Amino acid sequence: MLVLEQVTVKYPDVTPLDGLDLTLAPGTTAIMGPSGSGKSTLLRLIAGIQAPTSGEVRIDGTAVVTASWRSAGDARVSFIHQDYRLVPFLTVEQNMLLAAELRGVSRSRADVGSMLGRVALPMPMRERLPAKLSGGQQQRVAIARALMAGTSVILADEPTGALDVDNTERITDILVDLGHRERLVVVVATHDPDVARRLDRRFELSRGKLVQLA
Template structure:
């Protein structure tokens, strides 16, 4: 479903060009949940930004279902709205919107009717266990509830790929486990691929596979078999 070939990304610091990614290549199948692991500075966020078409200053090629993704701003914006979903560590919900409105927002941007916006948003809130909180604004929800709203928002327009950046970093162990299980189950059910950057070994253990980065290079590309307890 997703292929990335010979991805390179350099940042300019004064007169020096500093490599953040160096010839990183890989492939991910539909419905797979992949953990992107590595120490701080290894290139995880950079690779997420590249795969999510948020950073176009890279060399190499990204293919979605065999089709090369365009770097043209308008086409990239269209792909982000229609093919991609995003989940962030700090939730990034719109504070003046309630949960239902936050989830429906991608559908509004894509021109769906108000009836469809409400129907699909209510359906997604139900799937993440928050239908009864549809009228609650983010500041009245717990961190775990906010992240579940963010998951529903990321999936409501049925994207092929969801990019998640440290989605459990702000959550306690039990809430993190619930959030990961929701992501994994919905991803498999909807055949949506997740690429998840994480420092949390427990989260990585519940993903289908792990990609490890070290100093901007692919360090390991293997199945994740080890089970790590969520107990604190």
């Protein structure tokens, strides 16, 4: 369970988040809004990368901002970026094992194969460098890498923004599956209304407030 309670972020000239209250059970949630509306700020708060000016973010009852590892992000949260963020000189397998190691999670080569299977990538892909993969394949590796960390919350910041229609559909299918079958809390910041319509809940972030959409 992910809970935001009266979360506010204030800068000298703008308040991107203004007293937000939100409770999310396992499943999928879309956060929409124009560029600069605060979507990425909201995801950083949930991840424990940035602290709110006031208010609290809790995951399963524990406040994110009080975690001792907060400077590197909360260990219960995995982040998926639009630009994939794969280490270019490491193979797919090495990228995935590194993510687990950094979170203190013990994973094996067999786990790599299992996670790749969950995002519909073949085993031989594990030996490739990111430059040898398409954009859609890199994003699926990024999702598999997130799963290696064994987290309960997945945050995806415009995960389909650089992809074509076919790959957008594949990535959305995977995120929906993670929310429904894996019972993870999946939060997706997106500009794409077609992606948002596939998710369980839809909110628009505007002028610091979240408004639930039909």
